[in-house]
């Protein structure tokens with residue numbers, strides 16, 4: 001029988017992370033599910049446990065803190081003896097005009113989005129490098145890492161950086177069979193975005209495929225990159241945006 005994979009997903013109490021965790025659970029992976037919010041972590045674990053083929057274990061806390069990252073790795077090794085799939089999904093958006101942006105907001109965006117991704121990857125790769133089967137790591141980037149988007153200079157910079165991290169690590173991690181990729185979602189309907197009541201209608205108008213993404217649309221692309229079906233893909237970013245980044249402003253709009 002095929003050995004179940006062991007996954008860690010951060011920022012997975014709701015939204016895109018929750019759907020990625022769901023796709024892994026349904027496919028048979030054991031999942032360590034992280035969210036900053038204890039209540040969201042517990043709700044997600046209890047909801048996913050209904051449909052999971054393997055086990056789902058919550059590990060709440062700040063995914064950019066080295067102690068929490070170590071706790072997740074220790075939990076995976078203690079319970080399952082391995083770490084196969086790691087998703088650095090937790091990310092924050094602090095909007096603000098570039099000219100007024102505070103150093104505190106800049107540092108917090110970089111701490112969660114960049115440092116958290118870097119440290120999680122480092123801890124996971126240190127385990128995966130001693131496994132003959134290697135492992136697969138995925139970052140949640142954003143289309144804002146590709147196109148200009150008002151009031152998102154720091155966020156956009158942090159997302160472009162994680163895509164470069166995925167590409168950069170190919171040389172150091174491919175020899176160990178560790179693949180690193182990113183997904184870059186466009187407008188996606190999650191708790192974060194639907195607080196704006198016009199969000200779905202606005203993005204339906206702006207997106208060539210006629211609607212904003214559901215979290216499941218992102219999760220299925222993420223699942224592919226994490227799975228063995230993507231065994232020869234590393235260092236890449238897959239944009240999942242209904243065609244939004246393929247177009248430019250047109251004189252006929």
Ligand SMILES: NC(=O)c1ccc[n+]([C@@H]2O[C@H](COP(=O)([O-])OP(=O)(O)OC[C@H]3O[C@@H](n4cnc5c(N)ncnc54)[C@H](O)[C@@H]3O)[C@@H](O)[C@H]2O)c1
Pocket residue numbers: 010011012013014015016017034035036037040061062063064089090091092093112140141142143184185186187188189190191192193
């Ligand atoms: N929704 C979109 O349109 C969209 C588009 C592009 C990229 N993204 C990216 O996708 C990822 C998920 O976004 P979402 O829309 O599902 O967000 P969301 O806000 O709905 O959910 C994110 C979850 O992450 C948790 N979180 C925040 N900081 C954390 C931390 N330090 N440690 C652990 N958990 C933390 C939050 O508590 C929340 O439950 C983010 O990296 C985001 O930047 C989202």
